């Protein structure tokens with residue numbers, strides 16, 4: 001009995017900690033530098049969300065090479081400046097102001113990478129995007145997220161089983177013909 005209470009109490013603590021995290025990291029609350037120390041607290045929801053006051057931009061407007069290249073691509077600072085020389089930011093103008101500093105110094109913004117698999121494995125975005133998979137299937141509902149801090153639960157990229165399960169269409173994870181599970185397509 002006592003043990004059950006203990007377990008119940010612990011899971012409550014975990015739930016509360018989770019809720020606090022969601023509040024801190026989500027909802028457009030571009031807080032400071034974000035928990036991964038991003039150089040600018042870039043809120044995805046304000047750009048890609050479709051609620052009032054959000055810009056409803058297509059993911060591939062910024063991740064411009066997802067359809068034709070291995071990497072999805074991160075927009076250059078000039079792309080940010082195109083809009084932000086006239087949009088100062090209503091809640092966090094100090095974060096927007098940093099864009100101009102990078103433009104003036106002629107430096108790229110040193111974004112901290114969040115999604116990464118080991119160098120011995122190979123992931124081509126274009127094959128997946130052209131097969132009709134949505135970004136959200138692997139990265140979660142990015143258009144509702146504030147500053148990105150850690151991989152979404154939808155992502156299993158540090159684990160080969162995640163890739164293989166979808167390639168084999170285990171439990172209908174993919175609506176496609178089987179994709180290759182030949183070691184050499186992912187490791188070379």
Ligand code: HEC
Nearest residue numbers: 047048057058059062111112113114115135139142143148
């Ligand atoms: C206005 C440009 C812009 C739009 C639109 C945009 N992104 Fe991003 N995205 C960025 C920038 C800048 C970063 C790097 C900073 C960061 O990690 O938040 C990024 C980072 C990411 C990352 C993490 C990359 C890493 O570090 O591993 C993912 C995943 C991502 N975006 C997915 C999406 C998806 C899905 C959409 C559409 C729902 C989208 N993005 C729309 C600019 C954009």
Ligand code: HEC
Nearest residue numbers: 040041042046055075079080083089090091092093095096
């Ligand atoms: C197509 C136009 C467009 C582009 C391109 C764009 N943004 Fe934005 N951005 C917006 C709009 C619109 C908002 C919402 C403004 C607001 O709420 O005050 C916004 C909000 C922001 C905010 C939050 C401002 C606040 O006050 O909360 C930051 C930070 C930001 N953008 C950074 C960037 C960075 C960095 C890039 C380049 C990777 C970028 N933006 C590219 C249109 C754009």
Ligand code: HEC
Nearest residue numbers: 059063066071072073115116117123128133134135138157
């Ligand atoms: C089938 C799963 C899957 C889909 C679909 C997917 N991604 Fe990814 N994404 C990954 C994996 C795995 C990585 C890490 C790749 C690596 O480390 O080489 C990644 C990395 C990224 C990165 C960081 C590195 C880079 O490529 O620039 C961005 C940004 C990104 N994805 C955006 C997107 C966007 C935008 C879409 C939709 C157009 C998308 N992804 C669709 C699995 C996926």
Ligand code: HEC
Nearest residue numbers: 122123124127131157162163166167174176179180185186
């Ligand atoms: C949600 C489903 C899904 C996930 C998760 C997924 N893939 Fe795929 N992948 C596919 C589909 C579907 C194709 C086939 C595309 C085609 O036929 O062109 C594919 C194709 C590929 C190819 C090209 C295969 C060839 O025959 O040339 C490689 C390489 C690959 N995936 C690597 C990965 C890696 C590495 C991961 C994990 C980090 C991963 N994939 C995760 C669905 C997925």
Ligand code: HEC
Nearest residue numbers: 116117118121157158159160163164167180181182183186
């Ligand atoms: C669909 C893509 C894919 C295929 C097919 C694939 N792998 Fe992997 N493999 C991965 C990814 C992704 C990882 C994990 C990378 C990481 O740690 O970030 C991995 C990890 C590994 C590791 C390192 C140990 C581990 O589990 O992290 C070994 C060894 C390995 N693979 C061997 C193989 C062999 C042998 C085959 C063929 C029977 C194979 N792989 C087929 C994607 C694939």
